[in-house]
Amino acid sequence: MTTVLPNTLRNGPDGRGRFGEFGGRFVAETLMPLILELEAAYEAAKADPSFQAELDYYLKHYVGRPSALWHAERLSRELGGAKIYFKRDELNHTGAHKINNCLGQILLAKRMGKTRIIAETGAGQHGVATATVCALFGLPCTVYMGAVDVERQKPNVFRMKLLGAEVVPVSSGAGTLKDAMNDAMRDWVANVQDTFYIIGTAAGPHPYPAMVRDFQCVIGEEAKAQMLEAEGRLPDVAVAAIGGGSNAIGLFHPFLDDTSVRLIGVEAAGHGLDSNEHAASLSRGRPGVLHGNRTYLLQDDDGQILEAHSISAGLDYPGIGPEHSWLHDIGRVEYVAATDKEALAAFQLCTRTEGIIPALEPSHALAHVTKIAPKMSKDEIILMNLCGRGDKDIFSVAKHLGVEL
Amino acid sequence: MSRIAGVFAGLKTQGRAALIPFVEAYDPNRETSLALLRGMAENGADIIEIGMPFTDPMADGPTIQAAGRRGLLAGASLHGVLGLVEEFRRTNNHTPLVLMGYLNPILSYGVEKFCADAARLGVDGLIVVDLPTEEADLLLPDAGKNGLDVIRLVAPTTSDARLPLVLEGSSGFVYYVSITGITGTRTASAADLARDIPRIRAATSLPIAVGFGVRTPEQAAVVAQHADAAIVASALIETLQRENVDAVLRDVKALSAGVRGARQKAA
Numbered sequence: 001m002t003t004v005l006p007n008t009l010r011n012g013p014d015g016r017g018r019f020g021e022f023g024g025r026f027v028a029e030t031l032m033p034l035i036l037e038l039e040a041a042y043e044a045a046k047a048d049p050s051f052q053a054e055l056d057y058y059l060k061h062y063v064g065r066p067s068a069l070w071h072a073e074r075l076s077r078e079l080g081g082a083k084i085y086f087k088r089d090e091l092n093h094t095g096a097h098k099i100n101n102c103l104g105q106i107l108l109a110k111r112m113g114k115t116r117i118i119a120e121t122g123a124g125q126h127g128v129a130t131a132t133v134c135a136l137f138g139l140p141c142t143v144y145m146g147a148v149d150v151e152r153q154k155p156n157v158f159r160m161k162l163l164g165a166e167v168v169p170v171s172s173g174a175g176t177l178k179d180a181m182n183d184a185m186r187d188w189v190a191n192v193q194d195t196f197y198i199i200g201t202a203a204g205p206h207p208y209p210a211m212v213r214d215f216q217c218v219i220g221e222e223a224k225a226q227m228l229e230a231e232g233r234l235p236d237v238a239v240a241a242i243g244g245g246s247n248a249i250g251l252f253h254p255f256l257d258d259t260s261v262r263l264i265g266v267e268a269a270g271h272g273l274d275s276n277e278h279a280a281s282l283s284r285g286r287p288g289v290l291h292g293n294r295t296y297l298l299q300d301d302d303g304q305i306l307e308a309h310s311i312s313a314g315l316d317y318p319g320i321g322p323e324h325s326w327l328h329d330i331g332r333v334e335y336v337a338a339t340d341k342e343a344l345a346a347f348q349l350c351t352r353t354e355g356i357i358p359a360l361e362p363s364h365a366l367a368h369v370t371k372i373a374p375k376m377s378k379d380e381i382i383l384m385n386l387c388g389r390g391d392k393d394i395f396s397v398a399k400h401l402g403v404e405l
Numbered sequence: 406m407s408r409i410a411g412v413f414a415g416l417k418t419q420g421r422a423a424l425i426p427f428v429e430a431y432d433p434n435r436e437t438s439l440a441l442l443r444g445m446a447e448n449g450a451d452i453i454e455i456g457m458p459f460t461d462p463m464a465d466g467p468t469i470q471a472a473g474r475r476g477l478l479a480g481a482s483l484h485g486v487l488g489l490v491e492e493f494r495r496t497n498n499h500t501p502l503v504l505m506g507y508l509n510p511i512l513s514y515g516v517e518k519f520c521a522d523a524a525r526l527g528v529d530g531l532i533v534v535d536l537p538t539e540e541a542d543l544l545l546p547d548a549g550k551n552g553l554d555v556i557r558l559v560a561p562t563t564s565d566a567r568l569p570l571v572l573e574g575s576s577g578f579v580y581y582v583s584i585t586g587i588t589g590t591r592t593a594s595a596a597d598l599a600r601d602i603p604r605i606r607a608a609t610s611l612p613i614a615v616g617f618g619v620r621t622p623e624q625a626a627v628v629a630q631h632a633d634a635a636i637v638a639s640a641l642i643e644t645l646q647r648e649n650v651d652a653v654l655r656d657v658k659a660l661s662a663g664v665r666g667a668r669q670k671a672a
Contacts, residue, residue: 025539026508028464029571030560030585032537172470178461185463190586192562288509290461302482303513305460
């Protein structure tokens with residue numbers, strides 16, 4: 001008997017860790033054996049039902065999953081078009097989707113017998129989530145953070161320290177997320193025996209992009225089931241913000257084969273796509289290699305990496321997860337951009353109409369929702385990932401609004 | 406025979422190891438780099454390694470990171486690095502030059518064009534730090550077509566089982582990253598080398614160079630007793646920062662004496 005396999009976009013990556021021509025394992029030889037060991041350990045964990053059961057336990061009882069699906073009725077009315085739903089991953093413990101991935105990786109680290117955890121962080125959300133799971137499991141934790149970000153994200157730095165993490169300010173380069181990632185990699189190279197590197201986004205050398213995606217897919221899987229329960233059908237559009245792209249791939253991946261669902265990723269346009277101060281790697285970058293993977297990057301004519309800019313420190317990264325690069329090239333996901341100003345306006349709109357203070361990251365997704373919803377009919381549905389809460393952002397929002405706290 | 410193979414064949418008859426000093430291109434400007442290349446070749450460098458500055462040098466320690474930043478500020482680009490090689494070759498046709506750097510600027514230049522231009526202008530070998538054997542098919546065909554040696558990194562983490570795979574397609578010499586860590590930090594001991602080098606010898610007939618953490622003439626001599634070449638980078642960059650070109654050449658001369666004296670002392 002022959003069975004015709006359904007045509008699926010969910011099979012990636014291939015054996016070399018590639019999504020089309022993107023992804024791969026571009027690391028120094030010192031790290032290569034570790035990457036291979038990690039891949040083997042992750043494959044074994046994936047095949048072990050007890051690993052998934054353990055992860056499910058923590059996601060339910062510690063993180064508080066499933067997160068709610070919320071019909072944003074007043075916002076929908078205000079925009080006067082499509083019916084808007086929020087997947088409320090800002091309700092997770094630690095206030096963002098980052099914890100989904102951190103739990104998965106730390107359980108894997110324990111399974112591999114690693115005794116020390118390192119991480120990089122931009123806004124500090126991934127750093128806080130990593131420090132949190134390290135406190136939970138009693139493992140020492142070192143977080144690399146750009147010196148500039150340490151300065152502008154003081155509350156998160158203090159949180160990490162309270163949680164017992166050592167925060168190392170990185171002053172090389174521009175002192176932001178990409179430099180923090182460089183230094184985390186350098187730490188890993190120097191401490192290969194005992195250290196596990198918890199990467200925060202769906203980027204880096206294989207198997208990280210696939211592994212982080214898998215741990216974040218809980219977002220899309222829950223949303224799909226919740227949407228079917230609430231509406232008896234799938235949404236017409238699903239929207240998520242993109243920095244490295246982990247919340248977006250987590251939302252999109254379970255919908256990739258549902259061709260009726262339009263998928264839209266929203267990059268940070270900063271001061272504008274033509275301003276040279278943005279973080280829109282897909283809209284304005286070109287393919288290259290950084291941090292272990294081939295993907296779209298902001299770079300100059302000589303292949304030197306450019307600094308990204310966004311009001312949201314969590315989107316402030318000159319690259320993007322390789323699977324997004326592939327989904328961009330094959331046209332399955334549309335990638336658009338929202339400026340700092342548009343995100344700020346959406347931030348305020350959401351707060352006022354729904355009583356939810358969103359993080360600046362999903363405020364970018366919401367900014368795009370405010371552009372498309374009015375043009376859609378009332379029986380059409382938009383699903384948006386509200387991937388983080390905005391408490392961490394009130395200081396920078398106040399500053400941009402000219403308010404002194 | 407390539408220039409690199411020629412140098413190692415010659416040294417074998419002399420019974421000594423090679424000294425490979427490092428110059429970060431354009432640190433802090435083009436003239437300094439050219440003066441260093443010429444001066445090193447006259448003061449005991451057997452092969453010279455040229456660093457191609459990159460914004461995100463993940464395998465490098467603070468010293469080479471800072472040197473790369475200074476190079477970029479001075480306007481370094483791959484075109485500029487190749488121009489430097491071209492000018493050096495006008496007066497020196499015998500000292501092998503190896504370019505060391507990261508993949509992205511090469512991809513941006515175009516792999517095919519880069520290999521052709523590099524070979525034509527006088528480059529002998531390439532070390533691309535973030536191109537492990539698993540991804541090397543991106544570079545090997547064009548490098549081979551143009552007669553460029555692709556020099557592979559071998560690390561303490563590289564298992565015996567993995568060695569043949571890592572060495573597949575490599576030529577010129579093998580670069581042994583003697584510590585698990587970044588450039589210019591820790592130093593491998595004589596006992597480490599006595600344990601590690603034979604392991605690599607068993608897997609290849611290529612000469613073995615040791616780098617990462619080799620700083621003094623004494624350390625270079627220890628390396629020379631076990632391996633076929635000592636690579637010195639961060640220590641020379643620091644000397645340049647602290648003093649000047651002449652001081653770097655003084656150090657190169659001392660390192661060269663260390664390497665040259667090593668086997669006599671051992672014998």
